[in-house]
Structures are given as C-alpha cells and as structure tokens.
Amino acid sequence: MSHAELIDAHAHFYTEESGRTDWQAVNDARLEAGTLMGVTAHVASILGTWGNSSPTYFPSPDDITHGNEAMLGLARAHPGLIFGYCVVNPNYPDHALKELERRFEAGMVGIKLAASRRANDALVDPIAAFAAEHGLPILHHVWQHRRREWPGQEASDAIELVELAQRHPDTKFLLAHIAGGGDWAHSLRAVCNIPNVWIDLSGSGVDSGMLEAVLEAVGPRRMVWACDVTMDTGLAKLRYLESLELDSTDLDRIRSGNAKDLFPAGVFEP
Amino acid sequence: MIVDVAAFIGAYPYTHLPESSPEYLLAQMDRMGIGEAWVGHLPSFLYRDPAPGTAHLLESLEPAGDRLRPVPTIHPGLPGWRRDMEKAKDAAAPAIRIYPMHQELSPDGEAVKESAIAAGALGLAVVLTVRFEDVRQRHPLDAAPDLPPSAVRALARADQRVRILVTHAGRAFVEEVHFGLTAQEARRVLWDVSWLWGPPENELRKLVTTIGAERFAFGTGMPLRIPDAVPAKLDLAGLSRGDRAAIESENVNRWLQW
Numbered sequence: 318m319s320h321a322e323l324i325d326a327h328a329h330f331y332t333e334e335s336g337r338t339d340w341q342a343v344n345d346a347r348l349e350a351g352t353l354m355g356v357t358a359h360v361a362s363i364l365g366t367w368g369n370s371s372p373t374y375f376p377s378p379d380d381i382t383h384g385n386e387a388m389l390g391l392a393r394a395h396p397g398l399i400f401g402y403c404v405v406n407p408n409y410p411d412h413a414l415k416e417l418e419r420r421f422e423a424g425m426v427g428i429k430l431a432a433s434r435r436a437n438d439a440l441v442d443p444i445a446a447f448a449a450e451h452g453l454p455i456l457h458h459v460w461q462h463r464r465r466e467w468p469g470q471e472a473s474d475a476i477e478l479v480e481l482a483q484r485h486p487d488t489k490f491l492l493a494h495i496a497g498g499g500d501w502a503h504s505l506r507a508v509c510n511i512p513n514v515w516i517d518l519s520g521s522g523v524d525s526g527m528l529e530a531v532l533e534a535v536g537p538r539r540m541v542w543a544c545d546v547t548m549d550t551g552l553a554k555l556r557y558l559e560s561l562e563l564d565s566t567d568l569d570r571i572r573s574g575n576a577k578d579l580f581p582a583g584v585f586e587p
Numbered sequence: 588m589i590v591d592v593a594a595f596i597g598a599y600p601y602t603h604l605p606e607s608s609p610e611y612l613l614a615q616m617d618r619m620g621i622g623e624a625w626v627g628h629l630p631s632f633l634y635r636d637p638a639p640g641t642a643h644l645l646e647s648l649e650p651a652g653d654r655l656r657p658v659p660t661i662h663p664g665l666p667g668w669r670r671d672m673e674k675a676k677d678a679a680a681p682a683i684r685i686y687p688m689h690q691e692l693s694p695d696g697e698a699v700k701e702s703a704i705a706a707g708a709l710g711l712a713v714v715l716t717v718r719f720e721d722v723r724q725r726h727p728l729d730a731a732p733d734l735p736p737s738a739v740r741a742l743a744r745a746d747q748r749v750r751i752l753v754t755h756a757g758r759a760f761v762e763e764v765h766f767g768l769t770a771q772e773a774r775r776v777l778w779d780v781s782w783l784w785g786p787p788e789n790e791l792r793k794l795v796t797t798i799g800a801e802r803f804a805f806g807t808g809m810p811l812r813i814p815d816a817v818p819a820k821l822d823l824a825g826l827s828r829g830d831r832a833a834i835e836s837e838n839v840n841r842w843l844q845w
Contacts, residue, residue: 500724525812550785554813
C-alpha cells in the first residue's frame with residue numbers, strides 16, 4: 318500500500334436532471350478539491366434525480382436508471398479516478414435486481430442503499446444476497462440513532478443494519494457517515510462486534526473524541542475514510558487521524574487499504 | 588497570529604468530552620498554530636447563575652492569560668447582571684457570551700437588547716451561539732431551539748455600539764441576517780466559519796464573494812470539536828492570502844479597535 322493513496326468511499330455527483338443549474342460546477346468542485354486533498358479514487362453514487370422528479374430517498378425506477386447510467390458515464394470519463402455504486406430502491410425488487418445485474422456487468426463496484434426501506438426489511442435480503450454472490454459491498458445510509466421518524470426518508474439506524482448484516486454474514490456492509498449528525502456513540506455500540514460492518518468516517522461532524530471512539534470500537538481495520546457532501550470535514554478528520562500518530566500501516570488501511578479489501582479485488586489498480 | 592474566537596473550557600452537560608482543560612486548548616492551539624483564543628466556560632450556558640462559572644473561568648485561564656482570553660457568560664435575566672459585565676470588563680475580556688435560547692429569554696426582547704447595549708457601551712462584543720450541536724445529534728432533553736436570525740438583526744439595530752460575533756451559523760442564516768441589515772449595521776456583525784461547509788458546495792467561498800471576507804472570523808468550537816476543521820475549510824476555499832489573513836485574525840483585531 319502506498320501512503321499516497323486516498324480513497325473516498327462515499328462521494329456523490331449530480332446530473333442535468335438533478336434540479337440545480339450548477340450541477341456541473343459542483344461535480345467539478347468535487348474533483349478539484351479531491352486533487353488538492355490527494356484523493357486518488359472517488360467511489361460515488363447519484364441518488365436518482367436528487368428530488369427533482371422523485372424524492373431523493375425514494376427514487377423512482379426511471380430516476381434510478383438515469384442516475385446509474387450517468388454514474389457509469391462519469392466513471393468511464395474518468396477511468397481510474399471515479400468508480401460507481403449502483404443505487405437501487407428495494408421497493409421495486411425486479412428493477413433492483415435487473416439494475417444490479419447490468420450495472421455490475423458494466424463495471425460498477427458497489428451497491429448504494431439509501432433510505433427507501435428499512436435495512437432489516439425482507440425486501441433488502443435479495444440485494445444483500447446479490448452483493449455477497451458478486452463480492453460487492455453495500456454502502457448503507459444510516460441515521461445514527463434514529464429516535465423517531467424523520468420526514469423525507471425511511472432511514473435505518475445501526476441496530477437495523479446489524480440485523481441485516483447478521484442475516485448475511487458473507488456480505489460486507491459499510492455503515493454510512495458515522496459523522497453525519499446523529500449520535501455516533503449509539504451506532505458504535507451496535508456494530509462493535511459485527512465483523513462484516515465497516516464504518517465510513519464521512520459526514521459534517523468533527524466531534525472531539527469521535528475518531529478515538531471509532532478506533533476503540535472497531536479498530537483501524539474496519540474504518541474507511543470518506544467525505545460525503547462536506548469534503549472539508551473529510552480533510553479535517555484525515556489530518557486529525559494523522560496527528561494521532563497511528564501506526565503507518567493502520568493509517569494506510571484507513572486511507573485506502575480497507576476500501577481495497579471491501580471492493581472487488583483489483584478495481585483500484587492502474 | 589491566528590485568533591480562535593470560539594473556544595471553551597469545561598464539561599458539556601450532554602456528553603462526555605475527553606479533554607476540556609486550558610492545557611488541552613493550549614496543546615491543540617500549538618498543534619494548529621493558533622496564537623490566541625477567546626475562551627468561554629462551556630457549562631455556564633445552563634447555569635441558573637453563571638457567575639461561579641465565570642469565577643472558575645478567570646481562575647483557570649489566569650496562568651495562560653497571554654494566550655487565553657476569557658469570555659464570561661452573562662445572564663441578562665438575573666438581578667445584578669451589570670455587575671457581572673463590569674467584572675468581565677475588569678478581567679480584560681474582549682466579549683461576553685449570552686445564550687437567550689437556553690436562558691429562556693426572548694432572543695430579541697428587552698433584557699437581551701439592554702445587555703447588548705450595555706456591553707457595547709463597555710467596549711465588549713456579544714457572542715451569540717446559534718447551536719452547539721446539529722439537531723439530529725442532540726440529547727432528548729436538549730430542547731432549546733436554535734437562535735433565530737431575527738434576534739441577530741434586532742440586536743444589530745439596537746445601538747451603534749453593539750458588536751455581535753455569531754458562532755455556528757449556517758449559510759442561510761448568515762445571508763438572511765447580512766442582507767437584512769444596512770451596510771453600517773452589518774459591519775458590526777462577525778461570523779465564525781465553523782458551520783459553513785467547503786467543497787463541493789463551497790459555501791464559505793461563495794459567502795466571501797457575496798458578503799466579503801471582512802465579515803468572518805476563525806472559530807473552532809474546541810473542545811466540542813477538533814480544531815483541524817477550520818484550517819481544512821480555509822485550505823480548500825481558494826481564498827487569497829489577504830482574505831485568509833483577514834479571517835484568521837485581522838478582522839477580529841480590527842473590529843475590536845472600532
């Protein structure tokens with residue numbers, strides 16, 4: 318592993334259908350900031366039309382198809398730099414499996430589940446089984462300690478993700494954005510002894526003690542550096558991790574090595 | 588010399604902080620190249636009477652008084668709050684902190700306005716905190732709403748000597764207040780950058796373009812948050828050297844000499 322490698326395992330891009338006129342500028346800004354930060358791979362998804370023609374967290378089949386197609390287009394336009402997650406909505410089981418089949422064939426490297434259906438719901442099982450069969454990780458949106466329903470999404474919390482992970486011990490799950498605004502300590506309690514759940518460090522949160530708590534709960538082998546929608550906080554957490562004077566092997570694992578283990582073998586090789 | 592305008596010592600009542608001492612602040616400041624910090628007493632925002640918290644703050648910061656400047660909490664709903672404010676002035680505080688939403692005071696009511704005017708008359712800035720934590724993260728008993736933008740507008744209009752430093756405000760909040768004030772009023776409001784996100788949305792860069800770098804200050808929120816976030820934000824914002832220097836220290840230093 319080279320110390321220079323840095324894989325952002327939770328990125329997003331936009332398209333002309335995303336309901337914002339500055340979509341291209343935002344995409345460019347991600348790549349520009351990534352270059353400044355030393356990001357060597359952006360593993361990204363497009364959540365349908367981001368609410369433009371169906372809700373971000375409940376995307377329609379047509380919007381999912383559009384987003385996945387655009388995501389593949391970006392990956393093809395930036396080979397070796399941008400990689401795609403296949404987004405699916407478990408409420409459309411046939412569409413979900415067809416999308417997975419054809420996007421996996423086309424080179425997508427993981428599955429993104431947002432918040433269309435609770436993680437422990439039976440409709441998610443075929444998707445988790447597909448992931449295990451094809452060696453694809455599932456990046457699962459998680460609300461860190463969901464104490465009530467929140468509008469706009471059917472968010473899962475870590476306890477529900479753990480139920481799914483225990484039903485599918487051969488599937489690798491990436492718990493999304495531990496720093497995404499909720500109670501991260503609650504999630505760490507839930508996943509600490511679940512070996513097939515990794516922690517994505519993204520999110521706008523930069524709480525003191527959080528990274529140390531993640532290290533203590535799951536260790537450096539299950540920590541995956543990522544940014545999501547705030548790259549500045551991703552950079553801050555990376556620098557803070559460096560200040561902790563971790564073993565260089567552990568730091569390399571968090572920067573890129575764990576992601577390489579999660580995703581299909583060789584996808585990040587030149 | 589970088590000036591951190593939003594640091595604290597002391598415990599946070601809703602969760603454990605691994606470190607919250609003056610020594611911790613100094614160590615982090617050294618690591619980040621921060622020369623001076625404005626330091627509040629964190630738990631005082633919930634104290635019925637913050638005066639004992641201020642006494643503890645002054646005593647704790649005294650050994651490092653050349654780098655850690657006290658920012659005592661004032662409760663404008665208590666009898667004798669003016670005496671507390673004068674003590675803050677005597678302790679060479681650059682500012683005082685008021686928490687209307689946690690002190691159960693109308694944020695644009697007479698008590699808060701009166702205290703802001705009194706602070707201005709003494710040459711003290713007023714620090715207002717929009718929020719300590721994201722609403723999704725808060726303890727179930729932490730039910731105080733965020734500070735509303737209307738409160739900042741009302742205080743900025745209250746008197747020409749009132750100067751307000753707002754911490755932990757997001758982009759929409761900043762814009763609503765800034766463009767809801769006259770240019771003269773807006774010059775008496777500074778914003779810390781802690782809740783303005785970097786790329787790909789580039790909120791900080793946009794705000795520097797639209798309202799000017801002279802309106803911002805460097806605030807980390809230590810020890811609630813790791814201090815690395817603010818330099819990272821500035822590094823990615825594509826600012827000129829002059830704009831960065833303004834945010835890191837020049838704005839707040841110039842503003843205090845108003």
